[in-house]
Amino acid sequence: MTTNQLNVIEWHPAEKILFRFVLCYSLFFLFPFPLHYIPFVKHLSQWVSQFWQWLSLWTAEHVFHITEELPLSGRGSGDTTLSYIMVFNRLILSVLATLIWSVFDRKRADYRILFRYLILFLRYSTAFTLLSYGLYKVMPSQFSNLSLFDLIRPYGDSSPMGLMWNFMGYSGTYTIFSGVAEVIAGILLLFRPTVKLGAIISFGVMLNVFMMNMSYDIPVKIYSFHIMFSSVVILTPHLKSLVNFFILNKTAHPQKIIPYTLRKKLNIAGYIFKGIFIIYVVSLSSSRAYSAYTKWGRKAPLPPLYGIYNVQNFIINGDTIPPLMTDTIRWKKLVIDKHNAGIVKMDDKVMGLKKETDTLKHKLTLTSYKDSTLTYDLSYSVKDSMFYANGIHKKDTLQIEFKRTLPEDFLLINRGFHWINEFPFNR
Known part of the structure; x- marks a missing residue:
């Protein structure tokens, strides 16, 4: 009307x-x-x-x-x-x-x-x-x-x-x-x-x-x-x-x-x-x-240790823990994202964590969102793509060796845009 x-x-x-x-x-x-x-x-x-x-x-x-x-x-x-x-x-x-x-x-x-x-x-x-x-x-x-x-x-x-x-x-x-x-x-x-x-x-x-x-x-x-x-x-x-x-x-x-x-x-x-x-x-x-x-968006600054850290060696109290999928203690990955962090266990379950990083003292503190008493106080050092962390958790000594992965290492990120494609790149 x-x-x-x-x-x-x-x-x-x-x-x-x-x-x-x-x-x-x-x-x-x-x-x-x-x-x-x-x-x-x-x-x-x-x-x-x-x-x-x-x-x-x-x-x-x-x-x-x-x-x-x-x-x-x-x-x-x-x-x-x-x-x-x-x-x-x-x-x-x-x-x-x-x-x-x-x-x-x-x-x-x-x-x-x-x-x-x-x-x-x-x-x-x-x-x-x-x-x-x-x-x-x-x-x-x-x-x-x-x-x-x-x-x-x-x-x-x-x-x-x-x-x-x-x-x-x-x-x-x-x-x-x-x-x-x-x-x-x-x-x-x-x-x-x-x-x-x-x-x-x-x-x-x-x-x-x-x-x-x-x-x-x-x-x-x-x-x-x-x-x-x-x-x-x-x-x-x-x-x-x-x-x-x-x-x-x-x-x-x-x-x-x-x-x-x-x-x-x-x-x-x-x-x-x-x-x-x-x-x-x-x-x-x-x-x-x-x-x-x-x-929070794309302009948000990245944290100092931003990246995905794949565990190469995981040592508790001097004992090296093998990477068995049935193991519930050993870490598989440590993820430090923009606003939070997480430990990925061998069964791919993720423990969400709050993170605090002191770059001067090379200290990393990880605290569980669900249980504030569950805390990892780690000292770390970085050499090229390798990341080394050690500390004490519940009276257990931890020595962990990681290899760092950045978003650019993933095909989804590094593939980029192409005006010309001789063949479809569909994976």
Whole structure:
């Protein structure tokens, strides 16, 4: 339904009901956007989140009769049981609000003015979301370099999500490209003359993201679907022109951009506020993305002993331990990655470790994440590609000789890009 049609044609009852539902659900899902960008009301987001959490826990117990304790934090997962129950609650509340609204406002002919503000609301929420996610890819931190643990993990032991994450993380070029697409869509959505193109790009980008989430079991299915759905709603005023242009081979008439107010001073004030708000949000998102880029992403500094250390000799209390696959004590590898470390035992099980390195005293301290009392205090020396460590662990003396492997030693990393391939190099 186009804006011109809305001005002269009374809406069908079904259109009015659908509009009421979409507006209610959008508010329930997105609020407190954009208020959460205001520093002084940052606690509002916490209160809103706590309300939905409380309501969803009540629903889980009394409606779905879920007796087990549900995790309140999915550690990055947006597809928890609680998340689906929140969607259920928002749907139910939206239906109830639509019914009440429809009863008390049944004589209204249309919602053309409110519809414009709904589109405005969705435009900015979608735009800022795309800009935020896009900037984290333009300055790669969401998909950073492959970890050293990924390089030594058997290919078949990768999870579907891990496979996709490494696919993206391997190529900084492709990661940046996907981020640029999101940033472009976000920028185009901020301005009404380019909304149609921005919404088309946004829908295409988010459809791809949603399908990747569905195909690789990535737990952001709910959120990516909602962003994609918002793009569809933003496109609804342009559906007739899109169908005429792409399908019916008819003239797609330009759509008149109607100002939100006829008062010139208010329009000027609105443009000034819009400019300041956009600059503020983009600067904030850019600052956060750059901070993550330099702290966790590709720009993060490498630790002094970064590398994979393959054990050549492992000596406990003067006895050399042979490399038997059944041995549960002998080390197979020591991995020192960007932000953590790990000991790989002979059965390929990994013990996750925190690391502290003193390069002046040549000391390396490794502490188990699961048991803080499990600590290895090692002195080390380096000669070419060889790494020697010795120390005491639980009254046992350790002498370990390693050979260092760097990421560049792996084919996946050193193969590189070739314009010309006489034969496919597919291994």
